[in-house]
Amino acid sequence: MSILKKIMTAVRGGAREMGELVVDANAVRIFEQEIREAQTHLRKAKYDLTDVMAKAMQASRQIQSLHHEIDEHEGFVVRAIEQGDEALALSIAEKISRLETDLEEQREVQVTFSGQVERLRSLVSKTERQIREFERQLSMLKTTESVQKASNAIADNFAASSSKMHSARDSLARIKQRQQEKFDQMSAAETVQSETMDESLTDKLRSAGMIQDKTSAKQVLARIKAGQG
Amino acid sequence: MNTQDLALRLTDLSGYAGYQFDCQPIPGETGVLQITVGDYEEIPAFLSVTDSQIICMTHLFNDHEVITAKRTMMLEEMLELNIPMPLSAFSKIGNRYVVFGSLSVNSSIEDICHELITLTENAAEALTVLEEYIR
Known part of the structure; x- marks a missing residue:
C-alpha cells in the first residue's frame, strides 16, 4: 500500500486525534531496515556482475585465440597436403577438430555468461529503483511524522489558549x-x-x-x- | 534552526515591510512560537520547526462554527481558493480549519517574515471570504 494511502486510512480511522501519531516509530525503523537490506543486495549484485562480466570477457578472448589457432592449423594442413604428407595433414586436422570442440564449449560458456550479465544488470537496476522508491517513501514518512508532531503541538496550543481564542465571528x-x-x-x-x-x-x-x-x-x-x- | 533562535531574530528585527512582530515562545517537547503580526491580535500565527521544514499556521475556525448545510460548498470553495491564495493553503487539524504555509529550514529571516505577513493577511482575507459559511 502506498504511504499516502496509509496516511489517508489512518486519518479516516480517527488516528488523527491530538497527540496520536499516524506514523509510528516502528514503520520508520522497518523502512530503514528494508533500505539497508536492499543496499546489501545491490552491493552483492554489483560484485557478482563484475565477476561474471570478467568471466564473459575471458571466454571472448579464449574464442578469439581458438579462432586464430584454428586458422593457423588450417594453413599447416594446406602446407602438409602440398608437401604430400597425408599423415601429418590428418594429425593436424585431428588437432583442428579438438580445437573446434573447445571453441564450441567456449562459445556456450560465453553465451551463458552474457545471459548472466544481462540478468544481473536488470537486477541491479531493479534494486536501485527499489531503493529510490523506499527512500522516497521513507522521506514521506519522516516528513509526515515531523509535520504531524509540529501541527499537533500547534493545535494543542490552540486548545490551551482557546479561552483567549476568538470565535471566527469575533475575529471577523x-x-x-x-x-x-x-x-x-x-x-x-x-x-x-x-x-x-x-x-x-x-x-x-x-x-x-x-x-x-x-x-x-x-x-x-x-x-x-x-x-x- | 530552532524556535528560540527564530524568536530572538524576529524580536531583534525592528519590523519588516511596515509590520512589527510580537513573539511568544511556547515551551514543550516540540517548540512552538506564537507570533502576532502587526495588530492582527485575533489571528496569531503559530510556527514550528521540523527536520526539513518551518511550518506556519493560523487558526480560522472550528467545525461547530460552520453552518452545517453549507459545509460542502465551503470545502469546495476552500479547494478552489488554495491555488489563488499566495504561499498559503487551507487545511484541517482535528476539528479546526487552518491556513498554513511551509518553508525550507534554510530560509532567510526575510523569507520567514514575508511568510508570516502573507499568512496573516491571507487568514484575514480568508475569514472575510468565508464569512457566509460561518454561524
Whole structure:
C-alpha cells in the first residue's frame, strides 16, 4: 500500500486525534531496515556482475585465440597436403577438430555468461529503483511524522489558549473594524489632500485677480462709504 | 534552526515591510512560537520547526462554527481558493480549519517574515471570504 494511502486510512480511522501519531516509530525503523537490506543486495549484485562480466570477457578472448589457432592449423594442413604428407595433414586436422570442440564449449560458456550479465544488470537496476522508491517513501514518512508532531503541538496550543481564542465571528468583526479604520484614514488623507489643492488653486486665482475677497479691508471700507453716501 | 533562535531574530528585527512582530515562545517537547503580526491580535500565527521544514499556521475556525448545510460548498470553495491564495493553503487539524504555509529550514529571516505577513493577511482575507459559511 502506498504511504499516502496509509496516511489517508489512518486519518479516516480517527488516528488523527491530538497527540496520536499516524506514523509510528516502528514503520520508520522497518523502512530503514528494508533500505539497508536492499543496499546489501545491490552491493552483492554489483560484485557478482563484475565477476561474471570478467568471466564473459575471458571466454571472448579464449574464442578469439581458438579462432586464430584454428586458422593457423588450417594453413599447416594446406602446407602438409602440398608437401604430400597425408599423415601429418590428418594429425593436424585431428588437432583442428579438438580445437573446434573447445571453441564450441567456449562459445556456450560465453553465451551463458552474457545471459548472466544481462540478468544481473536488470537486477541491479531493479534494486536501485527499489531503493529510490523506499527512500522516497521513507522521506514521506519522516516528513509526515515531523509535520504531524509540529501541527499537533500547534493545535494543542490552540486548545490551551482557546479561552483567549476568538470565535471566527469575533475575529471577523475585528478585521472588518480594522479595514474600516484604514479606509477612514485613507479617505481622511484624501480629503486633506484635496482641500490643500483647493486652497492653492484659490490662492492662484486670487493673485491672478480673477476672484476677490469679499471681506478685504478695502471692500469693507468701500461698503461703509457707500452706505454713508 | 530552532524556535528560540527564530524568536530572538524576529524580536531583534525592528519590523519588516511596515509590520512589527510580537513573539511568544511556547515551551514543550516540540517548540512552538506564537507570533502576532502587526495588530492582527485575533489571528496569531503559530510556527514550528521540523527536520526539513518551518511550518506556519493560523487558526480560522472550528467545525461547530460552520453552518452545517453549507459545509460542502465551503470545502469546495476552500479547494478552489488554495491555488489563488499566495504561499498559503487551507487545511484541517482535528476539528479546526487552518491556513498554513511551509518553508525550507534554510530560509532567510526575510523569507520567514514575508511568510508570516502573507499568512496573516491571507487568514484575514480568508475569514472575510468565508464569512457566509460561518454561524
